[in-house]
Amino acid sequence: MNPTRRLAAISATIVLGATLVTGSAASAAVPPLGEREEREERSEPTNFKSMCRFSHRAPDDPIVAPGKPGGSHSHDFVGNTSTSAGSTHRSLRAAGTTCQRGSDTAAYWAPTLYQGNTALAPTMATIYYLPGTKDLSSIQAPPAGLKVVAGDSKAKAAQPMRVTRWKCSGETGVAPSSAPPTCPEGSQLVLNVRFPDCWNGRQLDSTDHKSHLAYADRGACPSSHPRKLPVVSLNLRYPTRGGGSIRLASGSAYTAHADFFNAWDQRELERLVRECLNADVHCGGRGPAS
Secondary structure (H helix, E strand, O other), rough: OOOOHHHHHHHHHHHHOOOOOOOOOOOOOOOOOOOOHHHOOOOOOEEEEEOOOOOEEOOOEEEEEEOOOOOOOOOOEEEOOOOOOOOOOOHHHHHOOOOOOOOOEEEEEEOOOOEEEEEEEOOOEEEEEEEEOHHHHOOOOOOOOOOEEEEEEOOOOOOOOOOOOEEEOOOOOOOOOOOEEOOOOOEEEEEEOOOEEEOOOOOOOOOOOOEEEEOOOOOOOOOOOOEEEEEEEEEEEOOOOOOOOOOOOOEEEHHHHEEEOOOOOHHHHHHHHHHHHOOOOOOOOOOOOO
């Protein structure tokens, strides 16, 4: 294995940590992110990724408020073009996608971002699928129909930065933070949300939409959630430099969260996991050789 990629993969693992729900059975205290880990994470670890445009906006949430149109705060949807309160795995699989990978018909969404009273749609979403472990052979594809929420829509204070954080696009020298920074000229504000990467192997959803998954601790999954999945890292870029006037439809910038409903072409997702992550081949936005 390429030593540089191994180091980057390990650093991506270190960057992940505690569960997103305080008091959850799978929670684990992990030391805060250090400068070394931040610097290494900015390198490009082994991954495959989807680049997806903004699709649409609606006050719907097929995970938290299924079958209830208008039953949620406003969300911005990327990826699947049909996501609505009534979405199912079957309906999503039958629809199109805004992703460059046509096989990625998964649904990704986050609360609408406002600068003052103006709603801003993301200019681009980049979704990284990362190994998050040294044991690359243990990683399996997220199961078809998996649903999960990452982050806390009711947070009153800063969340762990391994779960949600704000940053600037490009190499600006501005460190990621819990609150939206003011990015320099030529850079845009980015919201990063990381989904948990350990599955209990039984449920595709849970009552709180979180506890069927857990975050790995230094690359190792807890015994309660033994199935290692890729780290799904959602990055939403917005047409603003950020600053203190940023808020979300769910509340303050501290309430950042996102949802993932797996409706990939499952065979292709499994192939990407097998031929990119398991094989330690850096695929990026391209696929492995067919």
